[in-house]
Amino acid sequence: MDQNTEIKHMEEAAYVLKAISNGTRLCVISLLSKHDELNVSQLVEELKCEQSLLSHHLTDMRAKGILNCRRDGKNCYYSLKNKQIVQILDCIRSCNCA
């Protein structure tokens, strides 16, 4: 793989990482790895995060392909598009970078 392709790949990886490099967003990922799906109110409650702020995070993560969303009546249930993403957390732990 040539250097230009490599750089492009790294930019793509950075795009994903940026979408999750935030305490609140990682908490969402961690919760959704344990609960399959949760609605916004449940997340607001768990995370003690303001509704509107969380909504912005969720909307953006969804737009970037991290989350799925399904509406059921008044509620919107979010889930991980790819459960494996939580491995990044395990990875950081095992790297004891953090």
Add this chain to the structure above:
Amino acid sequence: MDQNTEIKHMEEAAYVLKAISNGTRLCVISLLSKHDELNVSQLVEELKCEQSLLSHHLTDMRAKGILNCRRDGKNCYYSLKNKQIVQILDCIRSCNCA
């Protein structure tokens, strides 16, 4: 683990992720995972990145515990503090998030 501890952990993980969520920085990590150590000129050459900009990135990654640095004469050789960090790249690939 209670929710507050969890949030703290996620903030720490986010701190590490933020330090690497950038195309240039990921390229540095990728290169250093293959080369053990490289000096700044070599990295500038490989990455076609301006010296001063790269230096800022390197200094910051070092400050945040991602990189090591050792001076040998006029040169500064950078290396990964923990080689395992490159697994985050594998992880993203395998999640085909990117």
Add this chain to the structure above:
DNA sequence: TGATCATATGAATAAATGTTCATATATTTG
């Protein structure tokens, strides 16, 4: 239909990150 609940959106602002440029520091070499 109007009230209420759940969630999203947009605009304004704040804070963090990235980039550039000029210049400083450290090391070697003539």
Add this chain to the structure above:
DNA sequence: CAAATATATGAACATTTATTCATATGATCA
């Protein structure tokens, strides 16, 4: 010591990301 090379630093500015607030939308229910 002066010049050259390698790297770092600081300030200014640009761009991105996070946060807040007010309000909109969509769904249910009386």
